[in-house]
Structure formats: C-alpha cells, structure tokens
Amino acid sequence: MIRHNTYERYQRQIILKEFGPAAQDKLLAAKVLVVGAGGLGCPALQYLAAAGVGSIGIIDFDLVELSNLQRQTLFTVEDIGKPKAIVATQKLKLLNPDIQIDAYYYKITHKNAWDLLGLYDIILDSSDNFATRYLLNDACVLLNKPLVYGAVLRFEGQVAVFNLQTEQCNYKTNYRDLFPQPPLPHTVPSCNEAGVIGVLPGIIGTMQAAEVIKIITAIGEPLTNKLLTYNVRNNRFFEFLISPAKSVSINIPANKTGFENFDYEWHCGIANNQDEITVDEFDELRRKDGVLVMDVREIGELPAIDEFPFIQIPLSKLEQRINEICTNKKIVVFCQSGIRSLKAVTIIRAKTGLEQVYSLKAGIESWKIHNRKKAIF
C-alpha cells in the first residue's frame, strides 16, 4: 500500500497508465546492488533512488578524486579523498530518505561476492575492470540473478541485460556468450589511459537504470539477449543479437565452492604476474640504493609526482632513448594505470638484457590512492 506522501513523491510515474501503484509497489519491494559508484554508477544510483527502489546496495572501495568529477555526478570537491560508497549513500539519502541504502566500502572478490549478491534481486554492473565483470557474470549465472551490464570507452558505450529469462525467448544469455574469455591483459585500454567523454557514462548508466526499472516493473522489453551500442560522436545506436555460445559452461565455475576458489584477477591476467609489484613493494624498493625509478608516461601527464626521485622517458620514446638507462641494478617502472609500464618492462628487458625490471601494478594512481588512504586512517 502506498502512503500519501509516497504517492506524491512518485506521482509522475504512478499516473502513467502502464505503471500505476502496482509498479510502484514492485519498485519499493525491490533490492538492487550497484557494483561501482563511478561514472556509470552515479547516474544509475540517482535514478534508482529517485524512482523508489526500496533497497539499494553500493559497493565500491575507491576514494573520490578530482579527476572523477568530470563524470561522477554525485561528488563535489568537498568529497575528494572520501570513500565513494559512503559519500554516494549520504547524497542519495538526502534525495530519498524513504528507501534503504547500504554502503559496502570494500572490494568485491570471489570470496565475498556470493553472500553479498544473495541479498539482492538484480545486480547492476558499473565496474571498471574485466575481473569484476567476469566475477559478477559468473556469480549471477550461478545464483540465477539478472545482471544489467554497461561499459564505456572514449566515445562509445555498451548496454545489455544478462541472465534474464523472458516469456518471449526460450533461452537466456550472459557476458560469456558475448565474450567467452577475458581479453589478453593490456590489449584493452582503460578509461584512465584512453579517456572517456564525461557525458557518455551518464547516458549509459541512465540506460542501465532504465533497464533495471523495466525488469522490476515488467514494463516494456528489456535488452535481453541483445547488446546495444551507442556512439556519442555520431549518435548511432546498434543492436546486436546474442545467442548461447557452446563454450560458456566450460568457463563458468560449477557451483559456489568452485566460484569461491576461482581467482578472477588471475583469470583476467592481472594478478600473480611476476613482472608486477604492489604499492607496498614499490615503496620498499624505491627507498633502496641503486634502484632506478622510471616514469613512462608522456610529459605533463597528471598526477605529478614530487614525493620521490625518478627519471622520465615516455613509452613512445623508450626504444630510441634506451641508452639513457644507465644502471646495472633493479629498475621499477610506473605509468598511470600499470598498462604502459608493463609494456615498458618487456621493451627494457629485450633491449638492455637487464632482468630485474618491474612494473608498478595498477599504476601511480593506485599508489596515490593507497597513500591517501594511509593518511586518512
């Protein structure tokens, strides 16, 4: 039953003849988990909270940074350095104090995802990496929950609804029917590296929220078994049909135990790489004598680093300037997000014959965040 002030809050959608109080009741009873409160997550969260989704979970382990504000519309300069999940929850409670909003300020992993996803009816994937995307996909297949997917790069976005059975179709598909295996690491640039136009995640994240609302209220046709692509530059939309791929069942763990033992970071090639060192290992190494620290970003890239000494040779110039590397000891290479520095490791080893060359995993951005977290807590 809808109370008077509840009716007033949602009046514009309740008066839609397809919607009515019944659809509003469905929204108020629904539980949606949003994974990632970034470019896609912010607009999705705003519309889900505004529409009256009764229970919303927000999982994100990141802190707000100045470079987020170009597209992550829930945050202001006041929020820089604060946890996104917690700030987003506070902002959304001001927007709609009548719904339940829970912040999970930690990283989603194969160890904790099963129980968390179990608390919600629909999962919205607004994450920014393949490990999380495959993890969410497999968990949603095993737990039989709809997954509303969105991804962006530069000027292009993708939206799809995975693992949702509809009356119109006798099969359902998931992310692995589209991309059976993660791409090789470092073949796909991240938004940190390749950039993204700020309005794009706003559009794609809002479309994800629309799909969630359609699924909950059973209004319209959700993007099941389809991939929708959108290009900001020419306003072109394309819709592609997805059919089940035979290889899918081989790639997905068989059950809860299999899932909890499946290391998605390793699966996506971003963990246990012996060429990579963690932030803590980086800090330990850079303080030692004879270790050469090297920035392979282009000149002028931010964040600027003044916390420790290093040399800078942009990756684009590395091969021609390789003779400037005068050391016979260890080299530690960093870039923005850890992709270019891995390429640099390969080049330096091949050209100089040095073996002890390492890349800072997840880049200097991750180092900055890590150090800021240390300062806060």
Added chain:
Amino acid sequence: MTLKKAFNFLKMKINIIAFGQVAEALKVDSFIVADIKDTEDLLKYLNLKFPQVQQMEFNIAVNKQIIHGNTILSNNDTIALLPAFSGG
C-alpha cells in the same frame, strides 16, 4: 562453380563497421571490402591489410547477429567488429 556464381562472387561487396579500439586501430569506422567468402576469410584479410588488429580480440556480428564460428557471407552483408571494453 558456374560462371554466373563466379561472377557474383567477384562482385560481392561486404560492409564492415568497426567499434571501440578496433575502429581506433583501423583508423576508420566503416568501409567496404570485396571478394570475401566467409568470416575466416575476412579475418585473414584484416590481419594482412591491418597488422595492428592481429593482437586484438573482438566479436563478429553478421547482419546484427553475433556469431560463434565461421560464417558464409553473402553480397551486401554488414559485418560488425565488436571488441570488449571495461570502462565504467
């Protein structure tokens, strides 16, 4: 192959639309190729003509249906080259 079939094959045109980092690598987001009989043939052509896509992984859709194996092409088919992206 009859003469008529051979003639049709020779004048066959396939429309290609590229997305994301594939379009970036090809430096063009749509173009037309001729005399390609199936999707494997198309991949060979792309690898030869655009070596920069050799390392890339992408899906292929033939007339908006994402395919999972080699697919025979017909005149005027539209092929989409769809890479995964993970940004959020």
